[in-house]
Amino acid sequence: MERAGHDNASLAHSGKNTHIPQKQSKPRAALILYGSETGNAQDVAEEVGRMAERLRFDTTVLDMDTAQLKDIVKPTAVIFALSTTGQGEMPQNARLFWKTLLSGALKSGILRRVRFSSFGLGDSSYARYNVAHRMLCGRMQQLGAQLFSERGEGNEQHPEGHSAGFREWIVSLRQGLLDSFPLPNGVEPIADDEFLEPKWKLELSEHVSLANGYSHAPDSTNGDAAAIVVTGDLTNGHAIAKEEDVVAQNEPSPALMPVKGAHVAKLVANERVTTPGHFQDVRLADLRLDDQVSYGPGAIAVIYPKNFPGDIQEFIDLMGWQSVADKSLALRPNTNHDLGQSHSPSPLRHLDLVNVTLTIRCLLENVLDIMSIPRRSFFASLSHFANTDNEDSAYQKERLLELANPELIDELWDYTTRPKRTILEVMMDFTTIKIPWQYCLSVLPMMKGRQFSIASGGHLKTDDVGRTRVQLLVAIAEPPSPIIKYRRRYGICTRYMASLRAGQELAIGMQEGYLDVRPSELAVPVVMIGPGTGLAPMRSMIWQRLLWSQTTEFKAGGKGRLDGDILIFGCRNEDGDYFFRDEGETFQSQHGLTVLTAFSRDKDKPRQYVQDQIRQNAHQIRQALLERKGKVYVCGSSGNMPKGVREALIEILSMKQEQQGFMGREEAEEYLDHMEKQGRYKQETW
Template sequence: MERADRTKSVANGSGNHQTREQAKSRTALVLYGSETGNAQDVAEEIGTLATRLRFDTTVLDFDSVSLRDIVKPSVFIFAISTTGQGEFPQNARRFWKTLLSSGLKSGVLKKVKFASFGLGDSSYPKFNVAHRMLHGRLVQLGAHAFCDRGEGNEQHPEGHSAALRAWIVALKETLLQTFPLAEDQAPIAEDVFVEPKWKLARNPDCHAQPRGVNGSETSDCPSSEEFPLRNQYTADIIQNHRVTPQDHFQDVRRLGLQLHENYPYKPGAVAIIYPKNFPQDVQDFIDLMDWREIADQPLKLITSDPNAPSSSSHPPSPLRHLNLTPDGHLHLTSSQARIHLTLRWLLENVLDIMSIPRRSFFASLSHFATTTTEDSAYQKDRLLELANPDLIDELWDYTTRPKRTILEVMMDFTTIQIPWSYALSTLPQIKGRQFSIATGGAQTSCDRGFTRLELLVAIANPPSPIIKYRPRHGVCTRYIAALQPHSHLTIGLQPGYLDPQPHDLATPALMIGPGTGIAPLRSLIHQRLAWAPEQEQEQEPEQEIGLKSSKQSLKGDILLFGCRSSTADFFYKDEWASLATNHGLKVLTAFSRDAVHPRKYVQDVLREEGPAIYQLLVERKGKLYLCGSSGNMPKGVREALVDVFVAEGGMVREGAEEMLGVMERDGRYWQETW
């Protein structure tokens, strides 16, 4: 009781009431554009900083606001990722389109003071371009950037966090200079607990459900219950089988899905899978937090701000992406059923207790620590060390290097229990994972007209050099490996960035896809196969030059696939042989760990096939599609292409680099890496 009472007194003390009153005239809007959740995490960290500087802060995605909304607050701050081929994230595209309107006059945003941080990957040709374009357009419309823009790079050993640490310090200084506090005010200290805008409370209007009814407490697998996500699709699992040998180091799955409706998609489209936690891990966390009595009790969300409007959209609910009814139920759309919101359900479906914690998690956790015993005092000091931005190496050694999860962290910090009412504000939420769809053309629908799709998923189970007693797992791929045929799951669907068109058939394609990067290229190949007969029927007799016969619709196209072994992970091997024989596809391979073939990577094969590559890309002005892992592979491919242009075209290196730049500007160089 001592721990809970102490937390309550800090959270509801007069200092927090003063924070609300003093922040009324200081407002901050923090927006994010994010595909995988990294920019959202950055935005939430910025939001925490702004709150401690006594701004009344709101954190939302770009497409949840209108242009006039960024004019209202004292300060507008955003974090945005660059995706695809220099594209804006899906949840920022509508805002960007509005910002490009020709009806906006110069100076229309002259009242806006803003700061920004971009997240990019230097292995992409257009590094951080979405951030730079958005920043530039705001300035063009009269907005004032009061702080130098920050840019993170995922290729840095510490990821975007390295640049973020320095930029956050600069942001804090410039915020205090540009928006000074009153003489009798000071920023809220890091050791002072700030009451979150939303928290959980008991729902007296609902009766408790039997344990396990929300999930599968008695099962070893996650719940198969529908996830009540807005704008979601329910998919039946047609197949989920391993395509690599049992003795191969990696388990790769072909996951076949069928929707209950028709959703047309093009090559490059992605399916978003929302993983669930396993029942035993959930129970372990409940036991550690001593939440057994409350775990299955009906709950509801309440706002802790008495001055907030009653509308559920302000302040923004942390569960606004779910079909949550006003009475605290979760609405399952396909069955029209409703279930209670409980802690167990949140831990199974929403709260990411199996992720590697960020620095902000330890900062939040420290507010629930006490110093009443020697152990508790030591653990609080340790939390403060891990939350200290100046000790980032300490955090990396404890979390990232051993891949230690939040559940395992709580096993170490045994004197600390998170009050259940603050679970949503303390624990991170599970984010959907994107997987490129591997089907295209005739493969995209079944006999009944419903949409079908297939994913090629590498199951992640990286070893830990430190924690050997507990296996490491990728949160999502562990969930995928447990999915059973004839069951179903909730997915999201998004268009991709490859943007192929039927008239592209007249243009040869070089498709490079090592490993599971072959998935979107398989979709592209089958879409080109489906378009060929359509183009042939529409073709006039005098327009025969440039278009291909449907029987040789892939003639002139080159597929370059790389993997470790010709017998272990040569995905769709028989399919490529058939397409080569029947449709003219040229298939090149690179095996890096094969017992029969010499050791090669895709960049080695590019150099070996220099004349054919040069003819396709330069002489015939073909398109290049590059898919797979980010990092060294895309850089190696780019360097190999420069070598080919120099060797086959007699160019100097600067000219070869410019040639690649021309291909990018003309939309003939597409990269989709992750």
């Protein structure tokens, strides 16, 4: 649907809204595109979609790579939600779209009909904060697209995360949509307290019998009217355990949901690598893939977690879904929803469901994130199922509306984030609310895959029989709650991983990551800074550099093939959580790697962090970076660590050293910025 009145030349970015009311001769359509690595930008996009739908836009929410350039010139408005990852890179599911936008064949003004706005999600602990979002905005305007509402940005380092910036921006976005694309006379936005019918809805399915014993569902990922009907007893060729057997033992089913593009991995070992008395359980998971998958240092494995049967049954009981929990379901386009011109994709499009029995229990185990901390939009959805029939119901509805109110963000924080209260626990409080099972895919959040840096590299990437080997260093998360004491807190994915035993299978995705380490780097030394589980990608790099040096013409200039390379590792205790200690000593004694350690909680040693080791070894690190033009890699927890590392590097670069000259602080900051632009300073934190 093309719109008239957009033939103006490209507007220079002024940071101001450019409200130009449009004549509405055709239905108002909004296309919301997201580029997301961990799911945060997708959540933002979906909330924007709900808001636009209340303004009576025909809305479609898609990942950026699903859209083509021709798709963004058709809607009335295009809205982006984009995360910045790595060193200012686009997320995996936005790279194709970005590559298309960068094409030299595109002429200035080609997107002059496009009216857009955008929200960026970034982390200010990275030097290139929200760069991907800013580049997208700049390129869109360069091609003629015009902002109808000021862009917004969220910062994960804010106490409230990106939600603080998003909460402010969506208010201005709503007004911008109304100002630039006004509703027809006499038509009002859909009230917040009016329930929006979802575009897809669950129904009980009729069993379809085919010759092979399984039903076949047509591909409905493009929003076709055909239903997704799934029955059968296999998942990727693996037998599905009977649900009643699984519930009895309170362990996730061994059956795997077939995630498109994922691999089946067998767990060979799942060993704890911290001492029994250490405060944290950290595992080294050793996996094998029959598929041949090539990966390099910095690569990421995506683990698709499962919820536990005990929690699932509790949720079923709370909702009163016992009679339908194990019945076969179909996912169909909602005939009660005015679909307009959009082709909204199935919420289960990431799964290959041809040979899967889809049930409420199956969805709660594999798809619906009932153990996550709920967002504001969840309470807004719940409020539509509340009533005022009695005093308890009226009170609970009032409380839901408070938690859904964007102006009462402190209420939401104190009730959800501070005590780490899960959706399951929320429903234990709001006992009068029953979510209709038909709508569970639109009310409950989807469970996202979790990313883990791969710890294996070099010779460790294949086993003796040629299978792909993947090792993960996983800290089992059990965060304490300052308020809720009667139930333990868990990391959803790490709890699942901790339950796995040798011989079990799990579904994993493989991604390249953003460190982009290449054999040509052997010509210069690397300074690898990886405290805690940040050691995982550093270990992968060490093994890979060793293999490259052994299989190329590279000749070590010193005592070993890793001569000049520096690893800086930090942990709490030398005995408690010094990961791969024996390996590190071997690399140091036999291959010339310099290993510097910092222990922050050893009683017989002064408290140290990785930035302290940088300062204490200033001469050696300056030599690696200034004289030999080496590289820096920083991996680990975001927040204070990467900021402290950068500050320490600035200090030692601006320190007067004999034979190495002197640069002032400003010059040292510029030198690090230049290293980053050259790809010599890379950071991967989480």
